[in-house]
Amino acid sequence: MAELQIQKLVKRYGDFHAVRDVSLTVADGEFLVLLGPSGCGKTTTLRMVAGFIEPTAGQVRLGGTDITSLPPWKRNAGMVFQSYALFPHLTVAQNVAFGLEMRKAARPEIDKRVEETLALVRLEGYGGRLPRQLSGGQQQRVALARALAIHPDVLLLDEPLSNLDAKLRQEVRVEIRELQQRMGLTTVMVTHDQEEALTMADRLVVMSEGSVRQVGSQRDLYERPADRFVAGFVGRSTFLDGTVEAPGRFRTDGGLSLTCAGGQVSNGGGKASLSLRPERLEVAAAPMAGLDNCLPGTVEFVSYLGAMIDIHVRLSPADRLVVQIANREGGFTPDVGQTVHVGWRASAGQVFNK
Amino acid sequence: MTTRRLALNAAATVTLLYLLTPLIFVTWLAFFRQEIPSFPPEGYSLHWFAAIFDEPKFVSGFTLSFQVGALATAIGLLLGVPAALCVTRFQFKMRAPLASLLLLPLIVPGVVLGTAMYVFHVNLENTLDVDVLGTFYALVAGHVVIVMPWVVRLVTTSLAGVDRTTEEAAQNLGATAWVTFWRITLPAIRPGIVAGALFGFVTSFGNLELSLFLVAPGHTTLPIVILQYLEWKIDPTIAAVSVVQILLIAIAMLITDRYVKLARIV
Ligand SMILES: Nc1ncnc2c1ncn2[C@@H]1O[C@H](COP(=O)(O)OP(=O)(O)O)[C@@H](O)[C@H]1O
Ligand SMILES: [Mg+2]
Numbered sequence: 216m217a218e219l220q221i222q223k224l225v226k227r228y229g230d231f232h233a234v235r236d237v238s239l240t241v242a243d244g245e246f247l248v249l250l251g252p253s254g255c256g257k258t259t260t261l262r263m264v265a266g267f268i269e270p271t272a273g274q275v276r277l278g279g280t281d282i283t284s285l286p287p288w289k290r291n292a293g294m295v296f297q298s299y300a301l302f303p304h305l306t307v308a309q310n311v312a313f314g315l316e317m318r319k320a321a322r323p324e325i326d327k328r329v330e331e332t333l334a335l336v337r338l339e340g341y342g343g344r345l346p347r348q349l350s351g352g353q354q355q356r357v358a359l360a361r362a363l364a365i366h367p368d369v370l371l372l373d374e375p376l377s378n379l380d381a382k383l384r385q386e387v388r389v390e391i392r393e394l395q396q397r398m399g400l401t402t403v404m405v406t407h408d409q410e411e412a413l414t415m416a417d418r419l420v421v422m423s424e425g426s427v428r429q430v431g432s433q434r435d436l437y438e439r440p441a442d443r444f445v446a447g448f449v450g451r452s453t454f455l456d457g458t459v460e461a462p463g464r465f466r467t468d469g470g471l472s473l474t475c476a477g478g479q480v481s482n483g484g485g486k487a488s489l490s491l492r493p494e495r496l497e498v499a500a501a502p503m504a505g506l507d508n509c510l511p512g513t514v515e516f517v518s519y520l521g522a523m524i525d526i527h528v529r530l531s532p533a534d535r536l537v538v539q540i541a542n543r544e545g546g547f548t549p550d551v552g553q554t555v556h557v558g559w560r561a562s563a564g565q566v567f568n569k
Numbered sequence: 570m571t572t573r574r575l576a577l578n579a580a581a582t583v584t585l586l587y588l589l590t591p592l593i594f595v596t597w598l599a600f601f602r603q604e605i606p607s608f609p610p611e612g613y614s615l616h617w618f619a620a621i622f623d624e625p626k627f628v629s630g631f632t633l634s635f636q637v638g639a640l641a642t643a644i645g646l647l648l649g650v651p652a653a654l655c656v657t658r659f660q661f662k663m664r665a666p667l668a669s670l671l672l673l674p675l676i677v678p679g680v681v682l683g684t685a686m687y688v689f690h691v692n693l694e695n696t697l698d699v700d701v702l703g704t705f706y707a708l709v710a711g712h713v714v715i716v717m718p719w720v721v722r723l724v725t726t727s728l729a730g731v732d733r734t735t736e737e738a739a740q741n742l743g744a745t746a747w748v749t750f751w752r753i754t755l756p757a758i759r760p761g762i763v764a765g766a767l768f769g770f771v772t773s774f775g776n777l778e779l780s781l782f783l784v785a786p787g788h789t790t791l792p793i794v795i796l797q798y799l800e801w802k803i804d805p806t807i808a809a810v811s812v813v814q815i816l817l818i819a820i821a822m823l824i825t826d827r828y829v830k831l832a833r834i835v
Contacts, residue, residue: 267737287740294741300734304756313752317743365742 217278217368218243219264219401224273226259226425233259235425237273241369244399246392250412251422252448257405260422261371264403265294277368288317293362294371297378299354301346307333307357308342314365332364335394352383359391363398370395372404376411388414409449421445443567446490453496453537455489455530459566465489469531474507474561486569493539495563498526499547502556509558512536514549524548528557592815599808606805617809627810630794637705637790638773641712645769648713649720650762656721657728668725675718679778686711687782703785711783715776716769723768727761728754760829767825771818 219241226234234256241247249257262268264275266287275283282290293314302310308329315325333339336356346354355375362370375391376384392415395402406412412419413433421428421436421444429441440446443454457467465475465487475489503509515535516527519542526538526549538557540546549555602612621627649671656668674682687702694701701707731754739749777792784793791814795807 265737265741267740286745287737288743288745292741294738296734296738298732298734300732300738302735302739302753303732313739313744314742317748361738361742 217401219369219403220274220276221260221264222274222276224260224263224275225271226256226263226268227271232425234263234270237422237425237427239420239427239430241401241403243401246395246400246402246404246415246417248412248416248419249403249405249422250409250419250449251407253407255422256425257407257422258373261294261373261403261405264369265292265371266290291365291368292371293365293367293369295355295358295362295373295375297374299346299358299378301354301357301361303346305345306342307338307344307346307349310346310357311342311360311364314361318365328364332360335363336360351378351380352387355379355387359394363394363400368401370400370402372402374406375404376406377408384411391415413449419449421448423448440490440565443488443490443569446565446567451493451537451539452490453493455491455534455536456569457487457489458485459487463561465566467531467534469533471510471531471534473564475564475566476561488567488569489564490567491536491559491564493525493537494523495559496536496538497558498528498538498540498549498555499558500549500553500555503558506558507561509556511554511556514551514553514555517549517551526555528555530557595808595811596815598805599812601805601808604804606803606808617805618813620804620806621809621813624798624806626789626794626798627791627806630789630791633705633788634774634791637709637712638770640709641716641773642766642770644709644713645716645720646762646766649717649765649769650724650758652717653721653724653728657725671721672718674714675722679715679776682714683711683779683782686714686779690783703783703788708780708783708790711779712773712776715779716773719768719772720762720765723765724758724761727758731757763825763829767821771821774818775814 219239221237221239224234224237225232237256237260239247249260251257259268263270266282266285266289270283273283274281277290277292302313305313311329311332312325315328320328329342330339333342336359338353338356338360341349341353341357346357349357355378359375372391376387379387388411394400404412404415416433418430418432419436420430423444429436429445431439436445436449440449440452446452447454455465455467455471455473457465457469457471459475460466460472463475465473467473467489473489497503497506502511510530512528512530514526515529516525518525522542524540524542526540527535528538529535536557540548542548597610598606599617600613600615601610601617602614603610652671656664656671690701690707735757736749736753739753740746744752775792776790777796780790780793784790789797791810795810799807
């Protein structure tokens with residue numbers, strides 16, 4: 216295992232920037248997740264680390280050595296592909312042994328390591344099967360075993376769970392994470408699924424349009440999103456658009472005057488968004504005391520999600536919010552058309568430039 | 570639904586019969602006892618098969634055709650497989666024209682190809698002052714041209730079905746580009762190579778037009794021997810020779826089909 220450093224990495228296709236100036240450090244034994252919508256450059260970044268794509272500029276360093284210009288076969292990086300990319304004509308054991316054969320390991324050593332690795336991913340006894348004789352989940356574990364068998368300096372996972380069904384995905388998340396922690400693997404995973412990212416990561420990197428928007432822990436991203444994009448992408452946010460009138464004062468497009476946390480952006484009256492977490496908002500039939508903001512509104516839509524209930528409330532012709540409440544027994548559940556009061560503390564919201 | 574199915578089966582049967590009728594008649598004819606092929610047969614006999622071996626030209630023609638076919642196929646593979654890789658895997662300016670050029674011999678009439686090659690050989694002989702025309706190697710070189718399109722075509726089709734990420738996975742695990750080709754790509758395109766070799770060989774073995782321009786007098790391939798024989802007499806020996814050819818090709822196809830399912834590739 217080793218530390219991975221990505222420095223000012225750029226990939227351009229003609230005029231199009233697939234990856235712009237990405238710099239990251241993955242500590243020894245850390246599980247870093249690149250999270251972002253489809254097409255934001257996650258795979259491109261990962262493939263530059265693996266050596267399949269030549270960067271337009273920048274450096275990749277693994278364990279302190281510059282590997283930017285090394286071909287893939289000289290980097291000790293184990294990759295799990297989204298499609299698994301198992302060798303169809305080789306058995307499970309031969310797939311797992313492949314990397315060890317390339318390293319010219321002795322046969323007894325190879326056999327031992329293959330057996331160990333298959334046991335690690337709970338595939339004892341499957342060594343003689345061909346990939347097509349396995350289920351999707353089993354194939355995924357072979358792909359993982361194949362990458363682990365070479366004792367890579369860094370493990371690279373490109374949407375490794377996207378081809379599994381929902382239930383299996385939840386189990387495998389935990390399995391991979393436990394394995395990674397047990398073995399102390401330096402790992403970079405790419406995903407567009409925020410729940411997956413939040414469950415597995417030590418630290419997350421949110422990307423959009425080829426750039427890193429924010430790096431931090433789950434708590435950092437959730438409590439202190441760096442911009443409107445992160446606020447909307449990690450967790451849920453509901454937005455009110457308007458302008459910052461004065462420090463601590465936000466005026467919505469619908470003319471509501473709200474108290475917001477002081478010291479936040481004051482962009483000279485330019486367009487801004489007040490971002491609120493739906494679960495940090497409170498709703499009641501009567502006005503509530505002790506909150507910085509409390510406004511009347513009309514319930515326009517209610518969606519019943521089981522444990523949670525979403526309530527869409529119109530505060531003014533131009534302003535609408537989503538409030539999420541826990542579905543407690545005997546709790547307050549308004550009906551469509553009812554007038555309610557929505558309140559929150561100034562600290563629950565964040566203002567971003569638009 | 571069932572009427573549609575019936576119609577489809579009927580159409581398939583008619584097509585199959587249309588294709589098979591000549592083969593059936595030739596085979597039938599090979600067993601007639603009388604010398605003049607006329608219906609109905611006067612009786613049946615195997616002596617036309619024995620007659621093949623009384624005619625040394627048939628034996629030598631068969632040997633030459635087999636040698637030329639085998640060597641041309643081997644060379645066709647050596648050139649065709651890399652050519653197919655080049656055309657499918659690399660982006661370069663002349664890619665599309667080159668891809669078409671490699672398949673061109675399938676479309677150009679054999680007589681045109683033969684004339685062109687004859688003229689080329691004459692010029693080569695005059696320029697280099699060595700024997701070219703009518704030599705075994707010149708004949709093989711000519712046949713390589715008609716074998717290669719089959720190899721290129723079938724290998725290209727195979728390559729299109731190869732999952733490129735398996736090649737990346739191999740490189741990720743430490744395989745150089747060369748090792749990746751041998752261990753991952755080649756096994757994946759083996760069916761295309763086998764089928765390409767088979768079709769190439771059959772094409773070469775049965776070729777008449779091209780060979781006519783390239784063989785030396787007195788030392789010719791089986792199709793030419795058959796043609797020359799027919800100029801003198803028509804008896805069921807020819808039918809017997811044909812049956813032997815048909816059998817050989819059928820056996821080759823059946824053996825090949827055991828290893829790669831031809832219907833899936835062609
Ligand atoms: N070879 C290429 N040529 C041009 N554009 C590409 C190429 N590969 C990727 N892109 C573009 O780069 C962007 C990032 O791609 P990718 O890294 O695969 O995104 P994702 O975050 O979904 O993994 C996408 O908009 C994609 O269309
Ligand atoms: Mg991707």
